[in-house]
Amino acid sequence: MTKKPLILVTNDDGIMAPGIRALVEVMKEFGEVAIIAPDKPQSGMGHAITINSTLRISKTGFYGVRHEYTCSGTPVDCVKFAVNKILHRKPDLCVSGINHGSNASISVIYSGTMSAAVECAIEQIPSVGFSLCNHSIDADFSASQAIVRTVVSTLLVNQIPLWSCLNVNIPPLHIDEIKGIRICRQSKANWIEELEERKDPSGNNYYWLTGRFQNFEEGNKETDSWALDKGYVSVVPVQFDMTAHAAIPILSKWNFDLKK
DSSP: OOSOOEEEEEOSSOTTOHHHHHHHHHHTTTSEEEEEEESSOOTTOTTOOOOSSOOOEEEOOSSOOSEEEEESSOHHHHHHHIIIIISSSOOSEEEEEEEESOOOGGGGGTOHHHHHHHHHHHTTOOEEEEEESOOOTTOOOHHHHHHHHHHHHHHTTSOOOTTEEEEEEEOSSOGGGOOEEEEOBOOOEEEEEEEEEEEOTTSOEEEEEEEEEEETTTTOTTBHHHHHHTTEEEEEEEESOOOOGGGHHHHTTSOOOTTO
16 A cells, blocks of 8 residues: 555444554554444444434544544444444444454354454455453453554455455464464354343342353364464454355255145
């Protein structure tokens, strides 16, 4: 590029999260940064958009950039505001995160962090979602910043395939302990979930969603779960086309008889 790229930064943990602060610090090295992030945590929102209530944006000044706003909606709402209302054009790059906690494997479909990146892919904007596999508010993001720097500098001289984005997950290790970066596929897994019943101080029932991760591909070196377990950064190309292409030839042999 002959001029500095315009880089959109967003997340799902909210504009005050340590992860987005770490991300903004690195992005300032690469171009003009614009920040539009949720005004409160929006984890687990997936690709939700706000259609049944009002949306509000507020200009902020936490990070010293010209375009810096909070949005009352979801991460995807933030991207829509950025492109259609605030920047009035598509940014050259979108980075989302750095998320507090893994977005590998099945978690990608629930992730607000990744859905912001996917929304940018729909808009044909090169985009990456970054996640550190550590939920602690005191997590050390120094290794993640080094990984972000490497991934973004590589991305800016290459081209992400059209209609796709990158899901980058980083193990909670010191940079000297990380073994490398691996291109992977999403592992086949799910969450074994329970709705734990509790009582509030008034004696009324409420429920808390809990669960444990179940990986159906333990030991498969092609997957992001294996890479992270072994100390690698996983990079998974993600697309929004959810068609099960392998199932089309099978279903084409079925006999859908409307006369029955």
